Amino acid sequence: MTTVQDLPQIRGVKNIPIQEGYTSGHRTCQGCESALVMRLMIKAAGPRTIVVGSTGCMYVANTTYYSTPWVVPWMHTQLGSSGSAAMGTAAGLASQMRKGKMKNEPINVIAFCGDGGGVDMGLSAVSAALQHDEYNLLILCYDNESYANTDIQVSGSSPWGANSTFSPPGKVHNIMNKRWKKNTAPMLAVGHPNCRYVATACGSYGLDFTNKIRRALTIGGPTFIHSIDPCPKGWDYDPKYSHELGMLAVETGIWVQYEIVDGELILNGPTKAIANGIRKRKPVEDYLMRQGRFAHFTPDDLKMFQAKIDESWEKWWIPGVVPMSPEAGA
Amino acid sequence: MSTVAVEVVYRGIFQKSLARNIVRSIVFAARKEGKIGTAFGRYGDSPERNGIPAKQFAIVADTAEELEENLAVYQAHEVDVTINVDDTLCKGVESWAWYGLEPINKLTKPNGTLIVTSRQTAESLIEDIHQREEPFSLSIIPGVPSFSGLWVYKDDHTDVRILGTLCKVCPQLVSLKSMVEAIKDQGWSDLKITSAEKAYERATDRPVEPGEGSASVPFSFELPGWKTMEEGLVIRGQGAGGGFRGGEEGFQPDRNEVFKKWSTRSMRPVVNFETCIKCTLCWLQCPDTCFDVTPDGLFDANMEACCGCGVCEAVCPVPECVTMVNEAEFNDNNSQWEAWQLDKDGYKKWMTVLIEKEKLVERTHGFHHVGQYAEEAANAGDN
Secondary structure, eight states: OOOOOOOOOOEEEEOOOOOOBBOOOOOOTTTOOOHHHHHHHHHHHHHSEEEESSSSSSHHHHHGGGGGOBOOEEEEEEEOOOHHHHHHHHHHHHHHHHHTOOOOOEEEEEEEOOOOOOOITTTHHHHHHHHHHHEEEEEEEEEEESBBTTTTTTTTTSSSTTTOSSOOSSSSSOOOOOOOOHHHHHHEEEEOOOOEEEEOOOOOOHHHHHHHHHHHHHSSEEEEEEEEEOIIIHHHOOGGHHHHHHHHHHHHHSSSSEEETTEEEOOOOOOOOTTTTSSSOOOOOHHHSSSSSGGOOOHHHHHHHEEEHHHHHHHHSBTTTOOOSSSTOO | OOOOEEEEETTTTTTTHHHHHHOOOOOHHHHTTOOEEEEOGGGGGGOOOOSSSEEEEEEEEESSHHHHHHTSSSSSSSSEEESSGGGGGGGGEEEEOOOEOTTSSSEEEEEEEEEEEEOOOOHHHHHHHHHHHHHEEEEEEEEEOOOOSSSOOOOOSHHHHHHHHHHHTTTTTOOOOHHHHHHHHTTTOHHHHHHHHHHHHHHEEEEEEETBBBBBOOOOOOOOOEEEEEOOGGOOOOOOBBBBSSSSSSOOOOOSSSOOOOOGEEEEEEEEETOOOOOOOHHHHTTTTOOOTTTTSOOEEOOOTOOOHHHHHHHHOOOEEEEEGGGHHHHHOOOOHHHHHOOOHHHHHHHHHHHHHHHHHHSSSOOOSSHHHHHHHTTTOOO
């Protein structure tokens, strides 16, 4: 296994590096949280980093029409192959260094995928990459809860009931997306016991986010981070609320912030305060009714949504994380 | 034998349904008169991004052959009427695709009409619109530009008011009578018909002479041909950036020179450098990396890069330290920090006037929940 870079944890928001690896001039929406996630990711990783990206907003918006905001090297890979591309890049670097064809130095390898690329199509490749623990790499899933680039189709990560091009509410059937959001990060943590680091994150918590990237890159082996990215286009809200909606997702208990380090679960930020009973969960209505994609919700739909979130906090073995029970028949 | 073309220039997603309603209604109305037409969005604008300028077209012809002739091109080369549904687009249109900045009246035929929804005066709008050699007319529909979301449409009658005005300024397209029938056919209310008729009666027309307007030259680029592109379609990355304005201190990132994104902006942040506590949040949370770090540790929003999302205003913990102001108030993209350095008292006065004015007419991005328009209308009183 090659060595990792020295990327110490950042103490205080004012110590986040000033240098940019992802700059202005990308073709994203106003207030795009995923663009912010790219920017924070590369701030934390630093200039000696190779980024590989599967198809999605962050591919199309950042390299179309022969121009790019990337400062660091970046390569496109197919929709389902962020995992294989990350592993291939890491293996290629290791091989080139072993043969003396390039200087032996730790280079970060990050592959990103959207929820379509990571939670749906590329899940098997992500899983394969997480099994090969001789390579250092990070797979970052930026989850805007739909196929946002192609104008909002349902993905396995779309929340129950959300309006989309594939699930428009009608007069007879109000709820057209009947699937509950896939619980991706715990699935990958449970399924790959040798993977040393799996985390969830949100760009609204900038310091927490950058430190999670650094932990993932320095712990060694393949790692996975799942980030929730409010999408002003598909979620349908005023772009200035991107930051606030990310926080509301956490404060309502819909999105749970944690790290799983060598099998140990560490809750972060407001999630930790909620789990410890220091803070109360905000009602999901505060979050849902801010978004046009839930504008068709009836009071019953809201109740249903709230009940599912309550259940994940009150009935699950590990609240918000593991939806099973150790007791037989429970 | 004739063909009439109309384009609608709008803010991506926010005004997508509005633009669609306009171009579709034109074609429906034309069919009432035995003509044939088609309505379509420009391929290069899709998939749309919030706020990034986009275009939809309606082309109406007497015969199918004439229509086909016009549809054989990627977009209309010239249009009889340009409809601009957000007045800040008068400063120019930089498409999602790579064209540089295009004047709003680029496709408008000589003696054609530019319809704009705006609260500004004709003189103030003409200041923003690029000069050209052929005359055209400016027709203003008074009102705040109508912004919706992807799923929730703000039915404030902007669509029918534009259609009514269009029938007046371009009588060769369709008659008001056919337009009213087309509105009825779509199941819209009688109130919307009244709005269209009133707009027809009240339509104004201000001739714009050659040479009137902004003298600024819109930025453009030489597009690489397939022979000049690098092997493997390699795209050169951006530089690492350096000190503020090339100096030793602060930081200024290198930026994508060929896609600037500022024409996406309908509001811009105005910064009070005196109350700034240097918390870094505006800089850190900006998805567009638009803040330059000045030598004194302040954050200067770069107006060539800012697309006006408003996240900086939302995250700033100090009241009125960052305030989003209607883009129509500005005539340049100059640095605010530099202006403040030159004349601190003057800057403060300028800023205070802008912020107070902004409070009177609040401009927002979109419309996102059912019943919001009714609430807004109730709050606005007799407006």
